[in-house]
Amino acid sequence: MVIAGYLASVLIGISLGLIGGGGSILTVPVLVYLFGIDPVSATADSLFIVGVTSAVGSVAYLKKGLVHVRTAVIFGIPSIGAVFLTRAYILPFIPETVFSIAGIAVTKGALLMLxxxxxxxxxxxxxxxGERKPACSPVLRQHPRYLPLIMQGAFIGLITGLVGAGGGFLIIPALVNLQKLPVKTAIGTSLVIISVNSLLGFFFSLTHNAVQWGLLGVIAFIAIAGILVGSYFSGKVNGKILKPAFGWFVLVMGIYILVKELVR
Known part of the structure; x- marks a missing residue:
């Protein structure tokens, strides 16, 4: 199972490099089911892996000028605030046994996995x-829609803090639809937002989480190798084919987790 976990770590990085998202959605299941880490700790560990990997991947986009810094700041500030509130106050106060149904206890870990x-x-x-065609030309708005962007940022921060996912699959459509960023710039900006959110979320969790630095370091190193490969091939692979194919894989994984957690 550990070997399978390392192979899956490569896929996490490749997905982030190719399509700017999706890879982080695999990190928690990989940590829980392949490395045997409990779900609560896995949500924190995932933030480190996703954050470091996204930070490395964003460098190539920064060098190419494919990061819109103003949008990243406007989106990132409320997002960071929501991550902090979630990791510092909401998650620690969820009881270990959330509720019981017909004598079956639903634990905090099971709830997070569901x-x-x-x-x-x-x-x-x-x-x-897939992406919907924008109503107007994909050119950055002269008057950005700040309020929807701030609200979306806060929502992404809540998701990131709660389940340890970067939220790239939500960030990229928001940047394209609200700010009319070109897709490549949206991917680069998304990686910057994900890296800052995830790394800060991880540090906010240090007081509540015992970190296995050796294991996290190896997984992060492998995922970084994957994102470098993904970034290299991002301009050579047809994203219109790759993204839906990866979506079907994520769908199967989601159904598997639902079945595994509900049927015990």
């Missing part, structure tokens, strides 16, 4: 459906 499965189903739908 939420994660729902998130994977939403992510798969977004990737399989």
């Amino acid at each position: 939420l994660f499965a729902v998130l994977m189903l939403l992510a798969s739908y977004s990737m399989i459906r």
